[in-house]
Amino acid sequence: MLRLVIDNHEIIENNLPTNIKLENKDLIIPDKTIIKDPINIKLNNDNNEELNIIVGKSSQVNIVLEVASLETSKNDYKLNFLAKENSNVTYALITELSSDEAFLTNEFNLERNANLQIMAGLVSNVLTAKLNINLDGEGSSVVIRSIAVSTDNHKQVVDVYMRHNGKNTYGDMTNVGIASKKGTVILNGIEKIEQGMKDSEVFQTLRGIITSDDAVIEVNPILLIEEYDLKAAGHAATVGKIDEEMLFYLQSRGINKADAERLIINGFIKPIIDEIKNEDLRDRFTNLVNARIWFNEKC
Numbered sequence: 001m002l003r004l005v006i007d008n009h010e011i012i013e014n015n016l017p018t019n020i021k022l023e024n025k026d027l028i029i030p031d032k033t034i035i036k037d038p039i040n041i042k043l044n045n046d047n048n049e050e051l052n053i054i055v056g057k058s059s060q061v062n063i064v065l066e067v068a069s070l071e072t073s074k075n076d077y078k079l080n081f082l083a084k085e086n087s088n089v090t091y092a093l094i095t096e097l098s099s100d101e102a103f104l105t106n107e108f109n110l111e112r113n114a115n116l117q118i119m120a121g122l123v124s125n126v127l128t129a130k131l132n133i134n135l136d137g138e139g140s141s142v143v144i145r146s147i148a149v150s151t152d153n154h155k156q157v158v159d160v161y162m163r164h165n166g167k168n169t170y171g172d173m174t175n176v177g178i179a180s181k182k183g184t185v186i187l188n189g190i191e192k193i194e195q196g197m198k199d200s201e202v203f204q205t206l207r208g209i210i211t212s213d214d215a216v217i218e219v220n221p222i223l224l225i226e227e228y229d230l231k232a233a234g235h236a237a238t239v240g241k242i243d244e245e246m247l248f249y250l251q252s253r254g255i256n257k258a259d260a261e262r263l264i265i266n267g268f269i270k271p272i273i274d275e276i277k278n279e280d281l282r283d284r285f286t287n288l289v290n291a292r293i294w295f296n297e298k299c
Contacts, residue, residue: 002037006051007044031056031084038092038278042066047073052080055087064092064281067104075102083114085137090117092281094288097124105130112137112166119276120146121285123292125154133162133171141170145272147285148176149292150183150215157186162202164193169200176272177208178265179215180293187217189235192224200227204235209268211242211261211293262290 004022005013014022016039021028027041039061043049047069055061069075075097083089095104102124110116114137122129133142148156162171177185191202202225208217221235242264250260269289276282 001040002035003040003042005042005044006046006049009046009049025050026052026054029053029055029059029061031058033059033061035061038062038064038281040064040066042068043077045069045071046077047071048076050078050080052082054082055084055089057084058086059084060088062090062092062278064094066094066096068094068096069102070098072098072100075099075104077102077104079104079106081106081108083108083110083116083140085111086113087111088115090277091119092276092285093118093120093122094284095120095122095124095127095129096288097127099124100126102127103130104128105132108133108142110135110137110140110142113139115140116142118142118144118146119272119281119285120144120158121288122146122148122156122158123288124156127155128157128159130159130161133160134165135163135169135171136165138166139168140166142172144173144175145275146173146175147178147269147272147289148185148187149178149289150185151180151293153182155184155186157188159188160190162191164191164197164200164202167197167199169197171201172203174205174207174272175219176206176269177217177219178211178268178289178293179208179217180211182212182214184216185218186220188220188222190222190224191235193227193230193233195226197227198229199231201231202233206235206237207268208239209242209265210239211265265289265293 150156175187206219219237221237
């Protein structure tokens with residue numbers, strides 16, 4: 001396994017290929033690097049950590065970045081990602097933070113004809129996550145899928161801001177929230193197409209599901225379009241409770257309520273999970289969601 005682990009600001013494991021350099025806060029992947037196996041990076045108990053990932057021109061890599069901490073004090077993470085010309089990257093972001101006040105900002109910048117697929121699993125206690133995506137280069141494209149889960153009195157706020165700063169750019173976001181017990185999830189999805197950025201495409205979907213009357217989900221889809229010579233644009237938003245008829249049907253087939261809810265939730269996230277090509281990562285995201293939600297007969 002290709003793996004870099006930074007624990008409390010110290011490198012405790014690094015078996016990445018020798019051509020991938022970690023210089024201060026910069027992880028540099030050279031031009032024309034092609035690696036099929038995932039590059040696993042873990043920031044563990046690293047409050048106020050910063051990391052800049054730079055993917056060179058015409059490179060093809062898969063990155064899994066995990067941010068985890070058991071500390072309950074304030075956490076603040078600043079992450080930057082640059083995809084240079086003609087690069088092709090899949091990027092999985094996983095947060096598991098126990099803090100009652102955690103902040104994470106991840107800036108993404110794409111150069112000409114760079115392609116980026118983002119999968120984010122956000123299952124911390126109290127987290128404000130800002131994912132800012134800049135399609136700077138002509139022909140650059142981003143597909144982002146995120147799942148935020150909140151339970152008990154926890155709260156997840158996820159802001160995804162995608163800016164089309166180049167012509168013929170493509171942006172597609174689907175952000176999903178799941179709230180149980182007294183959990184709260186707020187999903188803000190903003191996509192902006194600057195004037196003169198012709199032939200761009202923008203798609204946005206925000207969806208939420210709650211498993212109890214005390215849970216809260218808020219979705220705010222916003223399109224800011226200053227250029228109307230576009231290929232396509234659209235957005236949608238839905239929030240609902242677990243389907244009671246489906247729940248009753250599953251229970252009538254001998255499935256207990258907790259397992260029935262689990263089946264419904266897994267069906268809700270399945271379209272996103274199915275987009276993950278790596279089987280181990282698919283299982284990780286599924287288990288991440290199921291472990292976070294506390295199913296019981298009083299949901």
